[in-house]
Amino acid sequence: MxxxxxxxxxxxxxxxxxxxxxxxxxxxxxxxxxxxxxxxxxxxxxxxxxxxxxxxxxxxxxxxxxxxxxxxxxxxxxxxxxxxxxxxxxxxxxxxxxxxxxxxxxxxxxxxxxxxxxxxxxxxxxxxxxxxxxxxxxxxxxxxxxxxxxxxxRLIPGVLGHHESSSQDSFQSTLSGLLDAPHYTRPEVLDGVAVPEVLLSGHHANIANWRRQQSLALTARVRPDLILQARDQGWLTKADELFLKSLQL
Ligand SMILES: C[S@@+](CC[C@H](N)C(=O)[O-])C[C@H]1O[C@@H](n2cnc3c(N)ncnc32)[C@H](O)[C@@H]1O
Incomplete structure (x- = not known):
């Protein structure tokens, strides 16, 4: 380019x-x-x-x-x-x-x-x-x-290495156009506030599920228009819809 x-x-x-x-x-x-x-x-x-x-x-x-x-x-x-x-x-x-x-x-x-x-x-x-x-x-x-x-x-192939890939960025269609989930790094506990336990579990499927739900919850709270767009585009799964229904918004 x-x-x-x-x-x-x-x-x-x-x-x-x-x-x-x-x-x-x-x-x-x-x-x-x-x-x-x-x-x-x-x-x-x-x-x-x-x-x-x-x-x-x-x-x-x-x-x-x-x-x-x-x-x-x-x-x-x-x-x-x-x-x-x-x-x-x-x-x-x-x-x-x-x-x-x-x-x-x-x-x-x-x-x-x-x-x-x-x-x-x-x-x-x-x-x-x-x-x-x-x-x-x-x-x-x-x-x-x-x-x-x-x-x-940053979206040109090869610009970001695998470990900093843009696929999980906010607004990316690979993430259904949702906002990104929250991120944490060391220390594990800061002023008494701990990193969510699931992120320490090493269980990849549970971590992916937790991130997906965090993205859905954050997006539904601050950018409900993006949820509507994802729904229109057919980007939300049944599990996503069930989770969204369970949120008390
Ligand atoms: C002071 S602005 C001119 C604003 C113009 N008189 C108006 O009210 O629409 C000078 C230049 O800044 C750029 N610019 C200002 N706001 C912008 C925006 N939101 N997005 C992209 N370019 C912008 C444009 O190139 C514009 O010609």
Missing amino acids: RIDVITLFPEAFMFLQDAGVSGRAHNQNLWSLHTCNPRSFAVDQHRTVDDRPYGGGPGMVMMVEPLLKAIEYTQHQRHAPAPVILLSPAGRRFDQACAQQLATSPGAIFICGRYEGVDQRLIDQAVDDQWSLGDFVLSGGEPAAVAMIDAAV
Whole structure:
């Protein structure tokens, strides 16, 4: 997977390349990251990429030409054309399914907006999709792009070792789209509070059953919408349904 990011702040992406799971995978060439600063394509001596909005109002708007040239340059650098995705509060809400889709694709070109956003003509001409991190407004698309890229990279086969597999992560369809069960590590007793006994039993089936029930109980309590989704998708077993019925919610 090759990710290109068009951004006024390329340094915001260094962490992804250098640290943690995504950094290790980048070193192993399991994915690659390339940034392009639209300022390089500005035509005036001040390298201007924004201007005042027509019709008045606060803030500035990102101009079409530097962004369009940055997109053309970036597409040219790739072997095959890639979808251009604008980070925007008006976009499709990013979720685990989007991360999975990105992780199994050849990649994408992300455009990070700043100021009041980008000129609508750029969106109409050159943007294939718009993705949002959630119903809040960031100062720029960079934190959203970093979060989305990180979520996708950890799903690329081979990025996570078996012992840190994503199959038990929250929202994964392998876990029926439920939230993950709670985790415990040493010490066995902390301030009088012990780790649940079943986790010390070494009995794999009982542990798996306990984790499943914990996932169901937590999800039913804090995200009942995910239970409905799992039911709709036919992801819940008879045993799951019986357990859910037994919960006093
Ligand atoms: C200050 S915001 C512009 C907000 C815009 N005026 C509005 O109210 O929708 C600047 C840029 O941050 C990015 N951004 C802000 N919130 C976002 C979100 N929830 N998801 C993805 N990108 C976001 C977008 O690229 C946006 O162009």
